Amino acid sequence: xxxxxxxxxxxxxxxxxxxxxxxxxxxxxxxxxxxxxxxxxxxxxxxxxxxxxxxxxxxxxxxxxxxxxxxxxxxxxxxxxxxxxxxxxxxxxxxxxxxxxxxxxxxxxxxxxxxxxxxxxxxxxxxxxxxxxxxxxxxxxxxxxxxxxxxxxxxxxxxxxxxxxxxxxxxxxxxxxxxxxxxxxxxxxxxxxxxxxxxxxxxxxxxxxxxxxxxxxxxxxxxxxxxxxxxxx
Ligand code: APR
Numbered sequence: 001x002x003x004x005x006x007x008x009x010x011x012x013x014x015x016x017x018x019x020x021x022x023x024x025x026x027x028x029x030x031x032x033x034x035x036x037x038x039x040x041x042x043x044x045x046x047x048x049x050x051x052x053x054x055x056x057x058x059x060x061x062x063x064x065x066x067x068x069x070x071x072x073x074x075x076x077x078x079x080x081x082x083x084x085x086x087x088x089x090x091x092x093x094x095x096x097x098x099x100x101x102x103x104x105x106x107x108x109x110x111x112x113x114x115x116x117x118x119x120x121x122x123x124x125x126x127x128x129x130x131x132x133x134x135x136x137x138x139x140x141x142x143x144x145x146x147x148x149x150x151x152x153x154x155x156x157x158x159x160x161x162x163x164x165x166x167x168x169x170x171x172x173x174x175x176x177x178x179x180x181x182x183x184x185x186x187x188x189x190x191x192x193x194x195x196x197x198x199x200x201x202x203x204x205x206x207x208x209x210x211x212x213x214x215x216x217x218x219x220x221x222x223x224x225x226x227x228x229x230x231x232x233x
Contacts, residue, residue, distance in 0.1 A: 013172025070216030071097035
């Protein structure tokens with residue numbers, strides 16, 4: 001029998017137990033920084049150094065953190081399901097845990113691109129970039145991150161993935177930011193839907209999610225046991 005399709009939509013809570021702050025929890029990143037100063041195209045025009053420093057700091061943090069149990073179980077599930085991760089996270093912890101199909105909706109910290117020629121994208125790992133670091137055509141490099149007010153090109157790839165899911169898992173996201181949050185409406189009625197988050201998250205009326213009110217690691221342990229029973233795997 002062919003493997004069932006399991007689609008995971010993850011957010012910042014997925015990486016919280018690895019030591020990366022979420023955005024909207026108390027003490028979250030958006031309490032420490034103003035979005036308009038570090039995560040918009042206008043901020044990059046007004047004060048590019050501040051924006052580059054913000055992302056340099058976050059990129060460097062990747063050297064100090066490890067995937068957690070939640071990431072690891074999602075990677076292990078590839079042995080039993082056809083797993084597609086769709087993440088709002090810009091860290092690389094899903095990949096480092098071993099997930100092979102990861103779509104980043106909001107970009108990737110380990111990549112930068114030309115601010116004038118968006119097709120020129122470079123892997124830089126966890127190295128910093130500075131004012132004066134240029135693409136091969138001479139334009140300033142910028143983080144390969146989707147800022148507020150920018151389009152989310154990967155959403156077009158994400159929609160058909162969600163609509164074909166047999167099992168859909170939403171984990172560690174407050175579902176505040178669109179278009180990512182709107183993806184859940186594309187899950188079919190017959191698809192089994194799970195939501196893992198230690199805090200209440202609002203889902204559209206009538207959508208039948210089984211809620212596991214746990215952190216990512218514990219919640220994934222519980223879901224793994226449940227899937228093993230339900231799918232006899
Ligand atoms: N395990 C699982 N979930 C957790 C944990 C944990 N240990 N700790 C917190 N959470 C949950 C919170 O309860 C919340 O619902 O993670 C969610 C984090 O929500 P946000 O901080 O809003 O993060 P996210 O939904 O990923 O934000 C979406 O907003 O700022 C932008 O581009 C940024 O990708 C980000 C987008």
